[in-house]
Amino acid sequence: MSEETFVIVGASLTGAKAAETLRAEGFRGRVVLIGEEIERPYERPPLSKGFLLGKEPREKAHVHEADWYDKNDVELRLGTVVTAVERDGHRVRLASGERIGYDRLLLATGASPRRLEVPGSKLQGVHYLRSLADAARLREALAPGGRRVVVAGAGWIGLEAAAAARAHRNDVTIIEPEPTPLYCAVGGEVGEIFASLHRRHGVDLRLDQDVAGFWGAGQVSAVVTSGGAEVPADVVVAGIGVRPNTALAEDAGLEVSDGVLVDAALRTSDPDIFAAGDVANPFNPLLGRRLRVEHWANALNGGPAAARSMLGQEVAYDRVPYFFTDQYELGMEMSGVAAPGDYDRVVFRGDVAALEFMAFWLSEERVVAGMNVNVWDVTEDVQALIRLGGRVDPDRLADPKVPLGDLH
Numbered sequence: 001m002s003e004e005t006f007v008i009v010g011a012s013l014t015g016a017k018a019a020e021t022l023r024a025e026g027f028r029g030r031v032v033l034i035g036e037e038i039e040r041p042y043e044r045p046p047l048s049k050g051f052l053l054g055k056e057p058r059e060k061a062h063v064h065e066a067d068w069y070d071k072n073d074v075e076l077r078l079g080t081v082v083t084a085v086e087r088d089g090h091r092v093r094l095a096s097g098e099r100i101g102y103d104r105l106l107l108a109t110g111a112s113p114r115r116l117e118v119p120g121s122k123l124q125g126v127h128y129l130r131s132l133a134d135a136a137r138l139r140e141a142l143a144p145g146g147r148r149v150v151v152a153g154a155g156w157i158g159l160e161a162a163a164a165a166r167a168h169r170n171d172v173t174i175i176e177p178e179p180t181p182l183y184c185a186v187g188g189e190v191g192e193i194f195a196s197l198h199r200r201h202g203v204d205l206r207l208d209q210d211v212a213g214f215w216g217a218g219q220v221s222a223v224v225t226s227g228g229a230e231v232p233a234d235v236v237v238a239g240i241g242v243r244p245n246t247a248l249a250e251d252a253g254l255e256v257s258d259g260v261l262v263d264a265a266l267r268t269s270d271p272d273i274f275a276a277g278d279v280a281n282p283f284n285p286l287l288g289r290r291l292r293v294e295h296w297a298n299a300l301n302g303g304p305a306a307a308r309s310m311l312g313q314e315v316a317y318d319r320v321p322y323f324f325t326d327q328y329e330l331g332m333e334m335s336g337v338a339a340p341g342d343y344d345r346v347v348f349r350g351d352v353a354a355l356e357f358m359a360f361w362l363s364e365e366r367v368v369a370g371m372n373v374n375v376w377d378v379t380e381d382v383q384a385l386i387r388l389g390g391r392v393d394p395d396r397l398a399d400p401k402v403p404l405g406d407l408h
């Protein structure tokens with residue numbers, strides 16, 4: 001029997017971790033990892049934190065050492081765009097016209113920033129933050145300090161970029177259409193805490209306002225809000241969410257709806273094609289519904305899970321979503337899903353004012369999400385509460401003297 005070829009499209013964290021797992025599980029066939037970027041696979045979280053702050057070198061972000069790919073016989077094709085998946089012939093087509101056959105294919109094409117579609121959005125000085133190259137450009141713009149920076153969107157990326165911009169001593173204004181920062185991710189109760197944090201650090205937070213357009217001659221000079229205000233700007237950072245890169249899957253006739261639809265084994269509607277990471281919209285057996293997750297841990301764990309599934313192992317990808325952020329003196333981890341509508345009550349435990357606390361989102365007295373702020377080594381307990389799904393006594397949950405382990 002001729003050797004099998006497994007092709008992975010997307011050479012970022014999901015793709016690199018999938019390649020690593022294929023080898024760790026003893027796969028001896030050909031592994032081809034294809035990525036559009038010229039940089040070998042790297043992790044993105046430092047791009048809006050240590051790297052943007054100028055505290056971490058770019059090398060720290062790489063997933064593997066440069067020689068890892070050769071040593072593990074992984075064919076890394078960088079600067080290479082896959083333009084089509086030819087399912088009938090079991091081949092992918094590259095921009096060069098070259099075709100590579102596959103026995104199993106993993107789509108790990110990730111997501112791309114949503115673009116602002118308003119007048120002036122193509123002006124110089126309007127930044128997005130996804131790649132190392134984006135981060136390097138933004139760092140160059142922020143590092144001198146003394147600039148007027150406007151951040152569009154108070155989501156995770158926008159807030160981290162705002163914190164980095166302040167650290168470089170720039171004036172920062174955030175424009176956000178919702179009533180609090182992070183409103184869609186954590187609701188208003190915890191969103192307020194992030195609003196206070198940023199205000200305390202001198203950020204001018206304009207809520208319930210959208211970006212209506214930009215002024216400038218070549219270079220951006222002001223942002224116009226939906227309320228009609230003009231905010232002077234030398235630098236704009238747009239962090240208004242991402243869209244999954246589903247074009248390949250769609251063109252190939254795979255089922256797509258807010259991401260590539262996959263089952264709990266991360267298999268698409270074609271049994272030889274899998275998808276994981278930001279691009280995948282899997283059925284999560286734990287939650288009993290589909291959930292597309294745009295977080296680091298989902299790339300870290302989803303890539304390996306897809307690899308095992310490609311090898312024919314039984315896989316039920318049922319991780320509790322996990323996320324972390326660092327902004328100023330606040331470091332936090334969050335597990336679960338806490339969008340408005342997912343919960344009916346928030347319970348705090350610890351000292352919110354001192355930024356040393358936990359927050360739990362409850363639905364009918366069951367924990368659906370938990371966050372720990374400057375409190376560490378509790379993720380296992382938080383995830384156990386979510387996973388077990390039993391009713392908890394909110395008063396005991398709020399009491400730091402009651403060990404979390406006693407609640408699940």
Ligand SMILES: Cc1cc2nc3c(=O)[nH]c(=O)nc-3n(C[C@H](O)[C@H](O)[C@H](O)COP(=O)(O)OP(=O)(O)OC[C@H]3O[C@@H](n4cnc5c(N)ncnc54)[C@H](O)[C@@H]3O)c2cc1C
Nearest residue numbers: 010012013014036044045082109110111277278294295296
């Ligand atoms: C600035 C920043 C900060 C973040 N911080 C955090 C954080 O603190 N915590 C957290 O949990 N998450 C964070 N995230 C999210 C996390 O980085 C993503 O969830 C993760 O990168 C997803 O990995 P992925 O491999 O699935 O996709 P991606 O990282 O998007 O990689 C997909 C790759 O596929 C390539 N590609 C796409 N189409 C093709 C094609 N047709 N041919 C070839 N290559 C293709 C792309 O160029 C890209 O390199 C952050 C993201 C960013 C951008």
